[in-house]
Amino acid sequence: MPLLNESVKDKILHAIETRTGSRLYKGANNLWRALAGRFDGQRRAQRIAELERIELEGIVNQEQNVGWVTPDRFEKFPTASLGRHQVLRGLQEAIGARTYLEIGIDNGASLSYVDMPSIGVDPAPHITYDLGEHIQVHIEKSDDFFAKPDAVEHFDGVPLDFAFIDGMHLSEFALRDFMNLEKLMSRSGVIVFDDMLPRNDLEAFRIRRTNAWAGDVYKVMEILEEHRPDLVLLPLNSNPTGTLLIANLDPSSRVLDERYDELEAYCTTPDPQVVAPRWKRRESAVDPATVIASRAWSLLRQSRGAADADALIDQAMAELRSIPTVS
Ligand SMILES: C[S@@+](CC[C@H](N)C(=O)[O-])C[C@H]1O[C@@H](n2cnc3c(N)ncnc32)[C@H](O)[C@@H]1O
16 A cells, blocks of 8 residues: 555645645745745845756756745645646546556656556656556656657557656756657647646746745746647646646647757746746636546547547547636
């Protein structure tokens, strides 16, 4: 039972991801801000100066404890109904995924509950969960993994139905993860990104400054909005830092490859990051529980191998597009 193996840190994170836990967390955070804000100016300036000396080149991850909880305010947004792991579990079931691939597995928490053939990729995992034989772990950076011609041999020719991107939280890495994954996905497949809705600017800095770190991966959502209007993009109001569901995938699309140099220049704009208020307020986000309950999933399941697959996929996308925003 994975739950029995969880570390205290995991239990706290899971608690924060529930509606009640989120409220308690917000309360504690407000109290902290009220107390720390007064004293924190000098310490904050010192810490920022230290963090600015970090070189991004060659970094595998920034999972170190920054030892500092930001006193910056979170933007106001509607209380989320589900945490990201609950979103993943719900979607895996709803999609009826035949295969699953996760980039960035850390301790294996989000990988541990999948029961279909799965692949996890992480250059520096700290696995504490029991992962069964149906899960193959690749200890390498995602770029290196995707460069291998036999990367997804474990799936034995079955198309990829579901993928989760939660690796390096810098947008150019996350963008490449998306570009590489889309080419492997089934037309009825779904990709979910973590950390797409940072709650303040500091959470989105490229050099980690906060304990809960989203990084600047939200820029990928902006890029996809502009350059891939064919995709269905649903930002999900999940705890703690929001997720993004992407459907209507097109494995044959090369639009992003052709524009990559220009897109990379946008991704690598240095700190400070300034996140558009609409993301921080989650204005276009939808309720993940409503998404999980959508009729779209049964249509997508039916579409697999069906003669009228395109029509069924179009109907499913119309269902997803009709889900109202939370604000
Ligand atoms: C936030 S953790 C993943 C948490 C996990 N998905 C979960 O929800 O339980 C991010 C992970 O991404 C990994 N990572 C960093 N750079 C990466 C890269 N280039 N490719 C794949 N994974 C990477 C880190 O080693 C770290 O374990």
